[in-house]
Amino acid sequence: QVTLRESGPALVKPTQTLTLTCTFSGFSLSTSGMCVSWIRQPPGKALEWLARIDWDDDKYYSTSLKTRLTISKDTSKNQVVLTMTNMDPVDTATYYCARSIAALDYWGQGTLVTVSS
Amino acid sequence: SYELTQPLSVSVALGQTARITCGGNNIGSKNVHWYQQKPGQAPVLVIYRDSNRPSGIPERFSGSNSGNTATLTISRAQAGDEADYYCQVWDSSNVVFGGGTKLTVL
Numbered sequence: 056q057v058t059l060r061e062s063g064p065a066l067v068k069p070t071q072t073l074t075l076t077c078t079f080s081g082f083s084l085s086t087s088g089m090c091v092s093w094i095r096q097p098p099g100k101a102l103e104w105l106a107r108i109d110w111d112d113d114k115y116y117s118t119s120l121k122t123r124l125t126i127s128k129d130t131s132k133n134q135v136v137l138t139m140t141n142m143d144p145v146d147t148a149t150y151y152c153a154r155s156i157a158a159l160d161y162w163g164q165g166t167l168v169t170v171s172s
Numbered sequence: 173s174y175e176l177t178q179p180l181s182v183s184v185a186l187g188q189t190a191r192i193t194c195g196g197n198n199i200g201s202k203n204v205h206w207y208q209q210k211p212g213q214a215p216v217l218v219i220y221r222d223s224n225r226p227s228g229i230p231e232r233f234s235g236s237n238s239g240n241t242a243t244l245t246i247s248r249a250q251a252g253d254e255a256d257y258y259c260q261v262w263d264s265s266n267v268v269f270g271g272g273t274k275l276t277v278l
Contacts, residue, residue: 092267102207102215102258104267115265118173151214158205158220159260159267165214 057081059091059152059163066169067142073168077135077152081161084110084130090155091135093126095148096165103148107155108135144170174263176270183276190246192273194259197240202261204242206235209256209272218257219244249277 063075075093082089093105106126107115116124125138135152149167153159177195184190194204204222207215217226219235222242232247246253254277259270 094267094269101272102209102269104269107265107267117266157203158217159207159215160217160220160226162214162216 057154057161059154059161061150061152061163061166063150063166063168065167066171068172069143069170071142073137073139073142073146075137075139075150075152075166075168077137077163079133079135079152079154082154084108084128084133084135086110088156091128092153092155092159093135093137094151094153094159095146096151097145097148100148105139105150106137142170146170173266174261174268176259176261176268178257178259178270178273180271181274181276183278184246184249185278186251187248190249190253190275190277192244192246192257192259192275194242194244194270195240196242196261199240199242199261200238202237202263204235204237205260206233206244207258207260208253209258210254215258246275249275251277253277 059079089110092107108126123140128135147170149165151165153162206219208218209215218233222237223235234245256272258272
């Protein structure tokens with residue numbers, strides 16, 4: 056049974072760095088072809104892909120946000136970590152992690168992050 | 173960068189067929205995936221690789237993809253199908269989502 060769970064702060068201040076952790080079970084990120092992505096969704100708006108990390112440690116970032124994002128993995132802990140620097144109120148959103156082989160087939164429930172002073 | 177265009181909203185009468193389109197330049201050459209998202213919930217994959225249903229997704233959900241348009245078809249629409257639907261492709265190893273379509277079942 057595949058599960059993913061996002062964790063991190065619910066509230067961050069402008070200019071701070073956000074660190075989110077995706078803890079998963081039911082699969083291994085060392086398996087060939089396995090990937091984990093981060094996606095966010097501002098309230099009432101569409102999904103926006105942020106970053107992806109592959110089983111072989113290849114990393115991909117949203118073109119518009121790549122200067123602010125870092126994705127990493129700890130295969131032994133079954134975790135993927137996303138950091139986003141210089142947070143702004145427009146970054147207020149629910150942040151999801153999701154597994155992908157072809158499509159994003161399993162998603163976490165998401166964690167709401169509010170950026171406010 | 174690659175863009176996907178979806179109608180903001182689609183309405184369908186209960187029991188009828190809903191079609192949600194996803195437009196993109198030569199999208200027929202890409203694999204298209206579709207997600208259903210109900211209020212307050214995470215997205216759920218309903219169609220992958222244009223026309224394949226994951227385990228547990230009803231046969232009422234089907235997909236097609238050709239030319240510049242991919243289509244999600246929901247047959248015999250039910251009240252429980254009311255949700256936002258997103259199409260998605262991979263472009264140069266990046267995920268691209270459409271803007272989402274709100275399906276209303278009348």
